[in-house]
Amino acid sequence: MPWILVFLFCLFCAPAQAVTIPGVTTGASASQEKAPPPEPDVEQKKAAYRALADVLENDTSRQELIEQLRKVADTPPKEQVPVITPPEVEDQKTVLENITDVGRHYGEALSSRFAQLYRNLIGSPHKAFNPQTFSNAASHFLILAASVFTLYWLLRLCAWPLYLKMGRWGRKKNREKSSWLHLPLMISAAFVIDLLLLALTLFVGQVLIETLHAGSKTIAFQQGLFLNAFALIEFFKALLRLIFCPRVPDLRPFTIQDESAKYWAVRLSILSGLIGYGLMVAVPIISNQVNVQIGALANVLIMICITVWALYLIFHNKRAITESLLHLADRSLTFFSLFIRAFALVWHWLASAYFIVLCFFSLFDPGNSLKFMMGATFRSLAIIGIAAFVSGLLSRWLSKTITLSPHVQRNYPELQKRVNGWISVSLKVARILTVCVAIMLLLNAWGLFDFWNWLHNGAGEKTVDVLIRIALILFFSAIGWTLLASLIENRLVSDVHGRPLPSARARTLLTLCRNALAVIISTITIMILLSEIGVNIAPLLAGAGALGLAISFGSQTLVKDIITGVFIQFENGMNTGDLVTIGPLTGTVERMSIRSVGVRQDTGAYHIIPWSSITTFANFVRGIGSVVANYDVDRHEDAEKAKQALRAAVEELMEMEDIRGLVIGEPSFAGIVGLTNTAFTLRVSFTTQPLKQWTVRFALDSMVKKHFDLADVRAPVQTYQLLPAPASGTPPTPEEPTL
Template identity: 75%
Template sequence: MPWILLLLCSLLSFQTQAVTVPAAAVAASSTQTGDASPAEPDLEEKKKAYSALADVLDNDKSRTELIDQLRKVAATPPPEPVPAIKPPEELSEEKTVLENVTDVSRHYGGVLAERFAQLHRNITGSPYKAFNQQTFFKALTHFTMLAASVFAFFWLIRLCMTTLWQRMGKWGRKKNRDRSSWFHLPLMIITAFIIDLLLLALTLFVGQIFSDMMNAGSRTIARQQGLFLNAFALIEFFKAVLRLIFCPRFPDLRPFPVSDQSAKYWSIRLSGLSSLIGYGILVAVPIISNQVNIQTGALTNVAIMLIITLWALYLIFHNKRNIQQSLIRLADRSMAFFSLFIRAFALIWHWLASAYFVVLFFFSLFDPGNSLKWMMGASVHSLAIIGIAAFISGMLSRWIAKTITLSPQVQRSYPELQKRLNSWISASLKMARILTVCVAVMLLLNAWSLFDMWAWLTNGAGEKTVDILIRIVLILFFSAVGWTLLASLIENRLASDIHGRPMPSARTRTLLTLFRNALAVVISTITIMILLSEIGVNIAPLLAGAGALGLAVSFGSQTLVKDIITGVFIQFENGMNTGDLVTIGPITGTVERMSIRSVGVRQDTGAYHIIPWSSITTFANFVRGIGSFVANYDVDRQEDVEKANRILKEAVAELMERQDIRMLVIGEPSFAGIVGLTNQAFTVRVSFTTQPLKQWTVRFALDGMVKKHFDAAGIRPPVQTVQVMQPGPDAAQALQASEAATGALPPANPTV
């Protein structure tokens, strides 16, 4: 705020007397400041203003008068603002995509050029510091003693824990092979990692004690040793993560299926890279810059980062094919959900790794200390995010493969409830898995400062998005619960229970099935409309369009409406149901399917007919209540009537003794005696009342039994007779006259 001080000082003279500030001047100055801001004073003007203000404040009288003037100005009411007439602002032309890309390129190119210019000034223009050989070697001796002590202590305590780590790995692998519990091996791996971190913390504590003993009372040496301890903590933590992943010395604690040779290869090289980066950038460069000069430190930083980058790029592209094949094999053994991500990563992993080290190279050139800490922190955060997300997704995938099993009583009462619950739970877990991946991606972008997730969540867009997602989840949840409850109640009515409740009638089953289908359509439509409204879609035009479309369809589909109404009334009248034997017009068959528009009938020939409800005027149903048939048997006219009736009753009596036939017959058979008489035969009749659709079974059995008894009793069926008339004398004379009139007939076998 230097220009404010300059403005205050301009109100005062450089003498010790105060100058009165008129109100008009204040108003004028306030009016002018609304139009244009004062110019930024230069350095000399600022110095003069500071000196004048110091002189005023140094004198008691002038200071008091200045305070009074300021309070008077503060108490003066501001003038009424005068509206200024401004010309309309010209609309700025929208830039094309190419122009936007050019602007962004220029901006970041300028920033990069400025950073390189700053690096050049650090190398060439920094003040030169004389090299003190005695101080340098003294600091180097104490630094080396501390480093050797810390490394020796860390190596010794890790060596003491070797046996424990071996036993932990063997015990976890044994439990995993026995499949007694799946979490023993992951628990041992995590415990080993925690022990490794505790040993690192103990080493840092001991190293701090060593530093207090070996700094020779020099702040410079203590600072250098502090740099080493900080770098040691950062690098060894990263190495602990590498040991967690590869674990070259203890294969039983290795979480991934990596061979011993590959584990040692990558562990050694990545540890070497991390040591060179950490101790070179965080320790060597600051010490050289302090003990030798800044130019040498900057050149050392450039050389170290160049070596690291080239070595890393060589390792990446030298092992590109092997790692890609290993990732593809891992994808083949993984779940389908993870296989997709692993295969995608196998195609681009080398580019991501190359970009990582190139970015680290440039960042380390411009800001060696902070850039490495930021990159290491972002890397650790990324590994933690990926690990946690993979663990959560793996757990969700395992739960997706499992199913809920309800008790037999519940399954009997609600046949589809178990299947429906499993489908809803599976869909919910899949959505949770997708949400986990989305959150992990956002956290990864946030870790690399490419996206500010927390700011996005706290501003309008993020809050609105989260609110919409929560609303959508609640709508889907309540829709699923409502559909499950209503559908389960309907299915309960469609099934018998354990207490012996009979199965519902075919009419009830048909109506409940139609109602369930209609309920599904209604709930789905309402849910979709509410979801569209929640995501910001205006559903008023959709509803209006649906109404207009419904009106147009109603005029064009009168037959469809007639089909629906006729079908509903036929069902309410219990006209037919699935499985009934019916005759509709010329078609007789079994009802196989009933929809809201038509009925499907299968004939005994196998032909399937779809008959619209509106085309049915009359129909016959053979399964309503009872079945019956009348059996007529013709007997030769010469047989004894009493005998024929008696043999027929005997045949019926023997038939009724059969248990499989008797249970199909309702009541007793009815004998009518002689019901017909001709010149050749008389007819005896017996009638039966049976269960629905069982009349043919009883009739066929009766026919066989009657034939058996009639044959045994010698009762003959009627015989068809033909009477042949012999011609008389008149007929012979007439025949001769006709032959004479027409000529003689040719011989039967003419001869030549």
Template identity: 75%
Template sequence: MPWIVLLLVSVFSFSAQAVSLPAAAVAASSTHTSQATSPEPDAEKKKAAYAALADVLENEKSRNELISQLRQASTTPANKATPAITPPVEEEEEKTVLENVTEVSRHYGGEFSSRFAQLYRNITGAPHKAFNQKTFLNALTHFTMLAVSVFAFYWTLRACAIPLYRKMGEWGRRKNTNRANWLQLPVMIVLAFIIDLALLALTLFLGQLFIDLMNAGSRTIARQQGLFLNAFALIEFFKAILRLIFCPRVPTLRPFGISDASARYWNTRLSGLSSLIGYGLLVAVPIISAQINVQTGALANVVIMLTITLWALWLIFHNKREIQQDLIQLADRSLAFFSLFIRAFALVWHWIASAYFIVLFFFSLFDPGNSLKFMMGASLKSLAIISVAAFISGVLSRWLQKTITLSPEVQRNYPMLQKRINGWLSVSLKLARILTVCVAVMLLLNAWGLFDFWQWITRGAGEKTVDILIRILLILFFSAVGWTLLASLIESRLASDFHGRPMPSARTRTLLTLFRNALAVIISTITVMIVLSEIGVNIAPLLAGAGALGLAVSFGSQTLVKDIITGIFIQFENGMNTGDLVTIGPLTGTVERMSIRSVGVRQDTGAYHIIPWSSITTFANFVRGIGSFVANYDVDRHEDTEKANRALHAAVEELMEREDIRMLVIGEPNFAGIVGLTNTAFTIRVTFTTQPLKQWTVRFALDGMVKKHFDLAGVRPPVQTVQMVQPAPDAAQAARAQDAAMGGNGGVLPPADPKV
């Protein structure tokens, strides 16, 4: 029985190495007949089975699954089919970053060493081929005839097209002077590039005809001429791109602000570099390998690529500072978003360019035929990706500078809606711009074979990441829309009466402001929680912790809770509002601020007091419905009562004739007559009912008017009298005073003054 289990394990050990159950274990539950006829495994299979079974038992999950399947099979009734034992599914172990780096380094290191070994074998161990001078000269003659014919025809076509290019450039520049006609010049530049490609296509067509006429009936010559024509197409296409960028002979079609000298310099050198690379790798090396031998072709490949690499590195570092300054100047003229990338590129461009040619050098050593195609393809893809990403980012940056303007009616009804929409739009455009940069970076890595973008985005982590991002964006979108709608509705109720709308009461403004703040907190909290749950964070502990924290805070801040509850009820009862004149305890002042916890009151002295709601037991509000005051005036007791009353009535009547005062008084004044009597004066009274907070204005005006009419009528105010009482001196003081007076005359009283 044990060897049967080993056999079953060994069968599956080749497909599931670590934690897989051998598929042949199904035989363990089969009949004894099949067990008896099973062949005896050899020693190697037994060893592999031992190792596989050890791996199965070592993994806890697979071991438990195997035990459960075996117990289920052992308890199956005899009249039922024995269930098949399936191998546990192996879970892929997640590798660390260090393990991934090690694996990639080991893979490419092995590939690198094998390619070097292959190159060494090509140079030293490839069989020699006899050199046939006659065949070589014949092929060279026909090859030269084709090359001269193709170049002559192509250069003639391009020379004939130069006047057309100049006219197109002049027309586009002339139209471009008007900002409304900005599209004409780009159209002319693209049209010139298309014409250049059309001339190249016509030359290739004619070149194919030349090959049919100039191959001397030899397939070898035709194949070599085909190599030249392919290289010509590739190189001239790259040169067409260079002419699109630099345009040395027609400056009016140059899309960038490059001087004529710089344009000719770089166009000449990059064209020469591309010709040397293309014709050297795609034409010279294959022909030398075919006509002479592989060793000579390999050496020629090394010499050509070494020359190209050294020349490119010299050009790069010779012009490093100049290009860096040009890039910085371009960054100064660019938008802020592009300026950051251009400045960063200006610091490292020479290292990127050097790495490009070094990689091309090594690729050409390993695979001369496909290295240039790969590099050219990757370069064109990179250029296209960068161009499209820059265009999209530029459009988004342009949109960022624009704002949406709503109609005056909408702005009147929803004052903050336009600002809020523009704010959300700005954030969305910035996010889209960041996503564009991220996608462009991944596509660049995909173009160079460093990252499989399409496989990543359609399966595994990429698909999950995209799904999470879409969900998060939808959550943020609906949260923003909900907050914008609700906040706009609240702010529409808080709108002032600039356009004839009724001004909401102070109570309404306070309650709506508190509700808006609470709504912002609730929506933000819910959004954050949902986003955290979408990215895989377990929010259950956060909710439990928030509940426990809330309970602890509620016990530790009972006064705060009391303040909040009291404040809410005061607001609902419309006890006070911002701008009311109130008396709270010993303080009297104007309410300047009301929050959910406290009220801010400023006294007429300028002192500002913050009073918690819970400390307010009673308060007086002077702005509730009406204002009133009682004016008492004291008159001398000896004055005529009727004269005093007539003077008071006259003062009130003149006061009520003033329009600015009459509009502040509610109803008519009430004269109470004499309301007080003392030994020196009597008091007459008049009462007024006014609009809220206007009682002092009316009172001050009334006092001035009463003073005026009392003076005209001769009504005197009460006379201030002071009664002075001098205490009598005691007997001792009187005797001493008398002795002192008599002592001066010998005890005789002085004679009386005759005048007295």
């Protein structure tokens, strides 16, 4: 409360301190100290409170206000006290307002482009048409074009028999399966020869330009336009011949029908010729020789016709191409099949968008549109090809496994599986990163995303740094877990030198230790990864501590189970496979965890017993087993004869090799250990191996029965006393008992 009063006092006395706060102070200066300012009214006070609340509500303005207050407090008295000006609070726009702003921006840009196109069609300067100059330039241009086309056609005609021989030889080697490299080598060689013929034609065309331009720079310029367009278009046609190869099917790298190959090769060649020669040759020549307006109009008409025809081809063949892509996906690897199926669903929209964008670019920027689109297309094809090649290599490596030597597999049984698992995960992550980088490079190729600027500045550099850190953390975590788990598993198996298997207690403790290491390493790795990606793990640690405290109070039985189980394990009380008696249950231990033990009875029933409920238990496999056999003999039998028969039975039992190996030491005869009215008891005891006492006892019973029968030693006879019923009315008289 005192601090609030001090704050209110300072607030209302602020005009006396040469500091101006909008809405609170009244702008008084130090020179007016003698004249006290008027008392603000209620509305001014409310406005001051609202202004101060707005300043304090914004985190940035509040921090700046605090800094300015500290600066005012630290200002020496002789200096002018700075004026506190709260920062301007920027209005936060809604998502709808942002979308509206973006739409307005691009709408204005599009309308300005159409306005510029209209000015090119209407307001361009007129140029006088000179028929003589036009006819002279056209004749030289046609002579060069005819010469270049004829030369290139003759060269390709001469090379056609060579292509046929190369295709037959490559297919023959491929059918013989002598090597898979021959056919791809012939396909690549045919493409290289095609490019060499194109280069030779361009060289001859350049020589012809030097001799056919008639000393006119305009004619030379127009012929140069043609030669550049010819080079670009024929290079694209060479790529089409590489893919479809309509005249030499043996050199076709893909399984395509001859009719489909000819159909698409012809139409795509015509389409590329119309685009290239129309935009790069016809439009510039018309603009230069006839009129700029007519050239712009020709550009619009050419691009509209090309776009309409391209859209017709796309949607006319949509179903056939989609079915072909789905069939290709069925024959591809799973990873590539996913992308091919996705592409089959949207390929027609992508192709339509490509030609529509090309149309708009050519309308707005005729000089650079085709160059940009072709460059982006070639870069995209190169990126997709390289990404597919790298992904294919990674997929091939995924199908392979590392095989360790038999010695290593014997000592470390899970090491090979674990190493192959880590490598498989790493290759899958590398394949995903390859796809992501390829997508970003494709966006960069089309000018939608500046990949290199993003990579070297700001978020890109930070992202790459975080990814490298994450990779290193996961790598060292995997190495540490693999080494520790392999060492533990090495202790769980015998080695080539005959080292015996560890005890059941050691196996149980090592298994629990391995599980605990897995939990610890996983938790630490997750925490470090969260901190690397910018997540504040302090609240998580605090929350985990509070949660652990709450759980410890709310689940005391669980904690008691864990602690009791740990002590039983360290005391080697029981292990997996032991025969134990826990309370009323007797069975074999099948499973032991940190909370409970699983016991299987001989009836097949499986019991889960918490450690905390075990007060006492018996273990039948600790050290030795014991057999204490008692045999009752009729009281009237000769004791020495019975003892001799028992010794004979034991001697014959000890002569059995399978039983003698189960008995430790010699049997012990106690003689007569009990005497009743009808029998006396003989006892013999054995010390056996653990869990073998029942086998020895069953065999001993058989031998005793055999030798007692041979010696005519009788078992106790049950006796009954029969009393006759007395006659009615007469008291009973005692008679001799009947046995």
